[in-house]
Amino acid sequence: MLPALAKKAASSGLSGAEFCIGIPGTVGGALQSNAGTTVNSDMSTIVEQITVLKNGEFRNYDHKDIIWGYRETSLKRSGNIVIEASFNLVNKSSDVINSDMRALLASRKATQPTAEPNAGSIFKNPEGDYAGRLIEAAGCKKLGTKNASVNQLHANFITHNGNASSDEIVYLITEIQQKVRASFGIELTPEIEWWGPEVQPRCFNN
Ligand SMILES: Cc1cc2nc3c(=O)[nH]c(=O)nc-3n(C[C@H](O)[C@H](O)[C@H](O)COP(=O)(O)OP(=O)(O)OC[C@H]3O[C@@H](n4cnc5c(N)ncnc54)[C@H](O)[C@@H]3O)c2cc1C
Structure with a gap:
């Protein structure tokens, strides 16, 4: 799950996956939809390589082999099942990363309904608006x-x-x-x- 990825990276002193802390999805699901929060905080900004399974065969894709868009990728609806991924993260103090993630969670709690059942954002933001x-x-x-x-x-x-x-x-x-x-x-x-x-x-x- 994405929050587990964020916590694992934080405890290893690796920064970049902080935005994953509040998104309740699997890493595979998030990669195929390029899940994220703000413009520079989505899966496309941290992923290095992805292994997929399609028609019984494993294939490796580098970041550049995939078309990335806003909540879209060329993996979506393509029959590719994401099996494994590697990420490009940078060294940072675990304390700073954890503090940043607490701030992200607090911001989410203040602006989104985190206590009631929901499916996340219903609509994509149209270009230039919310x-x-x-x-x-x-x-x-x-x-x-x-x-x-x-x-x-x-x-x-x-x-x-x-x-x-x-x-x-x-x-x-x-x-x-x-x-x-x-x-x-x-x-x-x-x-x-x-x-x-x-x-x-x-x-x-x-
Ligand atoms: C409360 C809430 C808050 C959310 N906030 C955000 C947010 O801030 N930003 C954001 O981007 N999204 C957000 N989401 C949406 C979230 O990103 C998706 O629900 C999640 O990424 C979907 O992943 P999943 O593993 O749950 O997949 P599922 O819901 O099981 O499936 C979703 C799609 O992913 C495909 N899929 C799943 N696993 C794989 C795989 N391994 N390989 C290929 N395809 C796969 C499925 O076939 C399906 O088409 C939020 C959702 C909720 C409920």
């Missing part, structure tokens, strides 16, 4: 269903009470997209993925 700002400005903070709602602390999160159905989440995503489109002419693209036997709902097609 999905959360647009959602709030479009008046979506009042949107909710029986078991789920647009989060009051950060509008790019949908939080729920543990009983929400996928229909409720799809309804909210669709409503948000419509309201932001009507207010600003901007199409919000989901950062989360649809997984299920049913046909992918239209709101995930952006």
Whole structure:
């Protein structure tokens, strides 16, 4: 898991993976989506080499062999399963790294709903703007269903009470997209993925 990677690097006096401390995902999942926080803090900034398994064969990719984008890579939806990775980290005092990570976690706690169930950011930030700002400005903070709602602390999160159905989440995503489109002419693209036997709902097609 990413927080374990961040802690292992910190205890070894290696800096670069601090941003991983608050992201609840596996290293493989994060590499295929180029998970991260700010522009210079994503997986593409630290990874050196990746070993993948595809069609029963192992392949090694250097950083330059992969196309990296905002929450996108050429590994995504390509059938490549990330098996192993090496990272390029720099020496730094463990105390400083741990202090920086505590600050990152405190900042996340102050700005995101860390105590209620959620799937992380629902939408990618459109170029030059923030999905959360647009959602709030479009008046979506009042949107909710029986078991789920647009989060009051950060509008790019949908939080729920543990009983929400996928229909409720799809309804909210669709409503948000419509309201932001009507207010600003901007199409919000989901950062989360649809997984299920049913046909992918239209709101995930952006
Ligand atoms: C509360 C919360 C906060 C979050 N904050 C952030 C954040 O700040 N920044 C950010 O970028 N993301 C954030 N996320 C999203 C997070 O990065 C992803 O949920 C996570 O990286 C997905 O990894 P996973 O291992 O959980 O994969 P899964 O959810 O199991 O799968 C997600 C996708 O990754 C693929 N995948 C998983 N493992 C591998 C592998 N080994 N090789 C190839 N493909 C694989 C799956 O096929 C699937 O398509 C947050 C999520 C939550 C719930």
